[in-house]
Structure formats: structure tokens, C-alpha cells
Amino acid sequence: MKAELIELISRVIQVLQINMRWMTWNSFLAFIPLVLSVWLFRRIKKSRSWVWWLGFAVFYAFLPNAPYLLTDVIHLIDDIRTIQSVWMITLVLIPIYLVVILAGFEAYVISVINMGHYLNRIGKSQWILGMELITHALSAIGIYWGRFLRFNSWDFVTQPDALITQGIEEILGKQPLVIIAISFVILTALHWLMKRLTLSFTIQGYRGIAINPSKAYLKPQTSDK
Numbered sequence: 001m002k003a004e005l006i007e008l009i010s011r012v013i014q015v016l017q018i019n020m021r022w023m024t025w026n027s028f029l030a031f032i033p034l035v036l037s038v039w040l041f042r043r044i045k046k047s048r049s050w051v052w053w054l055g056f057a058v059f060y061a062f063l064p065n066a067p068y069l070l071t072d073v074i075h076l077i078d079d080i081r082t083i084q085s086v087w088m089i090t091l092v093l094i095p096i097y098l099v100v101i102l103a104g105f106e107a108y109v110i111s112v113i114n115m116g117h118y119l120n121r122i123g124k125s126q127w128i129l130g131m132e133l134i135t136h137a138l139s140a141i142g143i144y145w146g147r148f149l150r151f152n153s154w155d156f157v158t159q160p161d162a163l164i165t166q167g168i169e170e171i172l173g174k175q176p177l178v179i180i181a182i183s184f185v186i187l188t189a190l191h192w193l194m195k196r197l198t199l200s201f202t203i204q205g206y207r208g209i210a211i212n213p214s215k216a217y218l219k220p221q222t223s224d225k
Contacts, residue, residue: 012088015079016096023100026072029065029153030104036062037111041118061153063111063135064142067187069104071147073097108139109194136191140183141167144176 036059040052076097080089112135116128145151145167155163170176 012083012085012092015082015093019075019079019096022072022075023096026065026069027100027104029062030069030107031066033059033063033066033111034107037114041114059111060135060138061156063108064139064146065153066104066108066111067139068143068146069101070186070190071143073101105190105194106198109191109198112191113195113198132191133188136184136187137180139187140180141171143183144171144180148176148179 036055040055040059076093079093083089083093112132115131115135119125119127119131145163149167149170151163151167171180
């Protein structure tokens with residue numbers, strides 16, 4: 001019994017060590033667009049310089065990395081086969097996957113919310129829905145490129161020709177279009193849900209801060225002046 005337990009723990013540690021590599025890296029890539037969205041869309045700017053547009057391009061290039069974590073659930077199947085312990089899978093493996101995947105998608109949601117906040121601030125609130133749908137579509141394409149063609153965001157710089165030519169050729173097939181369409185629907189639905197949850201928690205937090213005068217300095221500004 002003791003030997004079996006030690007062997008089980010050893011397998012769990014081995015799986016976690018393997019997962020820690022890609023989970024850490026993919027999470028890092030997922031939070032790059034979140035950081036950029038704060039700089040691009042939350043800071044008050046009088047004009048958009050070429051540096052801003054460059055940052056905007058990098059933001060969109062890295063944005064699919066955040067929802068891409070949803071597809072990493074495929075690793076869970078192999079991990080379950082390796083561990084084969086219901087308790088370890090339920091109490092250790094699945095919670096870790098949930099935290100990583102939800103954190104990545106929440107980074108995506110907040111990034112898009114920040115972009116919508118910017119459009120609202122500059123008087124283009126009527127563009128928000130269209131921007132969200134276009135973003136979901138581009139992210140669905142980016143997820144397909146990353147998962148099936150194994151492209152990554154760095155390829156926009158290192159091999160842009162291969163990414164554009166091979167990427168466009170591949171997505172014109174029937175099967176890729178179906179996969180991209182399904183990904184688009186999933187992103188749209190999950191974003192709709194998570195956006196409302198995120199804004200709901202944010203509004204409740206602001207109300208609590210407003211009630212407490214000692215924290216009034218954290219109350220959000222209503223004007224850019």
C-alpha cells in the first residue's frame with residue numbers, strides 16, 4: 001500500500017512538472033495582451049502615435065494566446081491516463097487546469113473590455129459590438145493557426161510570409177472553416193458570460209469602495225479631464 005502511494009505521488013509530481021512548463025509559458029503569453037491593453041486603452045492619451053499603433057499591432061498578435069489556453073484541455077486526457085487516480089485527478093489535476101484556463105480566458109475578457117472602454121471614451125461606443133465580434137473571429141483564426149499549424153505570435157516577425165501564405169491556404173478548407181466557426185461561437189458565448197460576470201464583480205467592488213470614505217481614492221473616474 002505504501003509503495004503504491006509513493007508511486008502514485010511520484011506520477012503526479014512528474015505530470016505536474018511536465019505541465020508546469022507549458023502552463024507557465026502559455027500563461028505568460030496570455031497575460032502579454034492584458035498588460036498591453038492597460039497601456040493602450042486605459043491610459044489617457046491625447047493622440048495615437050506610431051508607438052501606440054505598433055503596440056496595438058503587437059496586442060492583436062498576442063491576443064489569441066489568452067483564449068488559446070482553452071484548447072490545452074486536450075493535455076488533460078493524457079494526464080488522466082497517466083495518473084489513473086480519481087482522487088488525485090479530482091483534487092489536484094482538474095483544479096490546476098481550471099485555474100490556468102480560467103486565468104487565461106479572463107485575461108482575454110479583460111483585454112477586450114479595456115478595448116471597449118477605450119472606444120466608449122473616445123465616443124465610438126457603437127463600434128464595441130463589432131469590435132468584439134471581429135476580435136473573436138481573429139482570435140478563432142489565431143487559435144487554429146496555433147493548435148493545428150503550430151504557428152505562434154513570434155512568427156509575425158520571424159516568418160511572416162509562411163504564416164500568411166500557409167495560414168490563409170489552410171483556413172480556406174472546409175474542415176478548418178468549421179473548426180474556426182465553432183471556436184468563434186465558443187469564444188463569443190464564453191466572452192458574453194465572463195464579461196457580465198467580470199463587470200458585475202467590478203461594479204460591486206466599486207460600490208463597496210464608495211461606501212468606505214477611507215478608500216474613496218480608488219473610486220473610478222467619470223471623466224478624462
